[in-house]
Amino acid sequence: QKEVEQNSGPLSVPEGAIASLNCTYSDRGSQSFFWYRQYSGKSPELIMSIYSNGDKEDGRFTAQLNKASQYVSLLIRDSQPSDSATYLCAVNQEYGNKLVFGAGTILRVKS
Amino acid sequence: SAVISQKPSRDICQRGTSLTIQCQVDSQVTMMFWYRQQPGQSLTLIATANQGSEATYESGFVIDKFPISRPNLTFSTLTVSNMSPEDSSIYLCSVDGGAITEAFFGQGTRLTVV
Numbered sequence A: 001q002k003e004v005e006q007n008s009g010p011l012s013v014p015e016g017a018i019a020s021l022n023c024t025y026s027d028r029g030s031q032s033f034f035w036y037r038q039y040s041g042k043s044p045e046l047i048m049s050i051y052s053n054g055d056k057e058d059g060r061f062t063a064q065l066n067k068a069s070q071y072v073s074l075l076i077r078d079s080q081p082s083d084s085a086t087y088l089c090a091v092n093q094e095y096g097n098k099l100v101f102g103a104g105t106i107l108r109v110k111s
Numbered sequence B: 001s002a003v004i005s006q007k008p009s010r011d012i013c014q015r016g017t018s019l020t021i022q023c024q025v026d027s028q029v030t031m032m033f034w035y036r037q038q039p040g041q042s043l044t045l046i047a048t049a050n051q052g053s054e055a056t057y058e059s060g061f062v063i064d065k066f067p068i069s070r071p072n073l074t075f076s077t078l079t080v081s082n083m084s085p086e087d088s089s090i091y092l093c094s095v096d097g098g099a100i101t102e103a104f105f106g107q108g109t110r111l112t113v114v
Helices: none
Strands: A004-006 A011-014 A019-025 A033-038 A045-050 A054-058 A061-066 A071-076 A085-092 A099-101 A105-110 B004-007 B010-013 B019-025 B031-037 B043-050 B068-072 B075-080 B089-097 B100-105 B109-113
Touching (some): A004 A085, A011 A019, A019 A033, A019 A085, A033 A061, A045 A054, A045 A061, A045 B100, A099 B043, B019 B089, B043 B068, B075 B089
Parallel strands (some): A011 A105, B010 B109
Antiparallel strands (some): A054 A061, A085 A099, B019 B075, B031 B043, B089 B100, B089 B109
C-alpha cells in the first residue's frame, strides 16, 4: 500500500508568521506532488504542484521537494487567518494518473 | 483548469436506496476519478472512469456497490447502491490535467444516509 503521511495537527501560527507543513511518501517512483487546501465543507483546491527537486515559489507559497528523502513540504509566508484550512498532500503513484492523499494537516492562523 | 459541475450537492437518503451522482466537465477529458471522503478523513479513490471501457475499481470498492458510467468524454455518473449509514460521506468527482497528473475537483456531493 502506497502511503502519504502528514502530521494531522492542528498547527497553530500567529498572523504574519511562516507556516511549515510537511509530508512524506513511500512510493519512491512517484514523480508528481501536490498540495491542496480544503476549507471546511468545501472540496479540495489545488494550490501548488512540484515535479523536480528543490523549491517552487508562487506568491506566499513555496513548495519544497526532496526525492532522496521522499519528503515534500509547503511553506506559507505572512500567514493570514484566511489560510486556516486543512492542507492535503497528494502524490501520484508510479504508474498511471492516480493520486494518493495524506490525511491532511489542520492549519490555524491566529489573528 | 477544467470547470467541473457535480449534482446533487447534497442529499439525505433512506438506507437501502440508491443515489446517482452526476459529474459534468466543460471540456473533454480522458480520465475521470471518483473519490470518497468520510467524515474527518482524507480522500480515498473509489475508481477511475475511462470513456468506452469499464471503470477500474480500487481495493475495497466493487462495481455492484458503486456502478459507474462514462458515456462520453465530458460526463460520468457514480451510483451508491443499497446505501447504509456507513456510506455517509462526501463524494467527489475529479479530472486529471491532461499530461500532468494534477487533479481538479468538483464541489462534491455530501451524502447522509439515515
